[in-house]
Amino acid sequence: MASRLPVFFLSHGSPMHAVEPSAAATAWAVEAAQLPVPAAVLMVSAHWESNLPLLGGAAAPETIHDFGGFPAELYRLRYPAAGAPEIARQALALLREAGFPAGIEGCRGLDHGAWVPMMKMYPQADVPVLQLSVQPGLDAAHHLALGAALAPLREQGVLIVGSGHMTHNLRDWFHGASGGAGAYAHEFRDWVATRLASGDSRSLLEWAYKAPHAQRAHPTPEHFLPLFVALGAAGEGAQGKCFHEAFERGTLAMDAWRWD
Incomplete structure (x- = not known):
């Protein structure tokens, strides 16, 4: 019988985490090493956006290099893990049973929001992986319900991972934080962390209106939405544990x- 696995939310950072030493990537690897080997990993990546929920159904997903301006070595990397078409079909059935008009995309590969963390968590590429898209046009409650619908997969040994960011203002990141300019990111992060630790998902659903500096921390919502899929899969009232906390250039929270 498969072990019931936890749920993760990762701030995946720059693709350079795949090739440079990184405290965040080390933390991902340490946590993964403490788990039973999953039957598959379901990655909910901020870098796959769609109008309705889509699951990756490829048997051998390609490695997508969905970024520009990085060193050539990054573009040579491949993450040759198998896909999980059967898990995708099971997930689709769960979503449709919950009333979602979902589908399977059979050709799409793994974007860097998926393969960079996977490369550190399972470097041998010996764990099947599939993705679920996010819908930036829909709200946090929609994504929470997605996660709740998919929660039964945990009982089958599927590790559900939301891969996004605790804060994601790349304009501020490029300019760096000086003279206290990054204080807003810390205030936003602390507000969210308090509610994650206490299991207060109700307040989190209203993050865009209640969290301090929400619009600056996330000028667009796609990197925050995977958190709500993770929360939904964790279950109502579940209290989270932060296993890595850091800031890059004072503004990009790596929680x-x-x-x-």
Whole structure:
């Protein structure tokens, strides 16, 4: 019988985490090493956006290099893990049972929001992986319900991972934080962390209106939405544990969370 696995939310950072030493990537690897080997990993990546929920159904997903301006070595990397078409079909059935007009995309590969963390968590590429898209045109409650619908997969040994960012203002990141300019990111992060630790998903659903500096921390919502899929899969009232906390250039929060 498969072990019931926890749920993760990772701030995946730059693709350079795949090739440079990184405290965040080390934390991902340490957490993964403590788990039973998953039957598959379901990655909810901020870098796959769609109008309705889509699951990756490729048997051998390609490695997508969905970024520009990085060193050539990054573009040579491949993450040759198998896909999980059967898990995709099971997930689709769960979503449709919950009323979602979902589908399977059979050709799409793994974007860097998926393969960079996977490369550190399972470097041998010996764990099947599939993705779920996010819908930036829909709200946090929609994504929470997605996660709740998919929660039964945990009982089958599927590790559900939301891969996004605790804060994601790349304009501020490029310019760096000086003279206290990054204080807003810390205030936003602390507000969210308090509610994750206490299991207060109700307040989190209203993050865009209630969290301090929400619009600056996330000028667009796609990097925050995977958090709500993770929360939904964790279950109502589940209290999270932060296993990595850091900031890059004072503005890009690299938090990683776990729910058991």
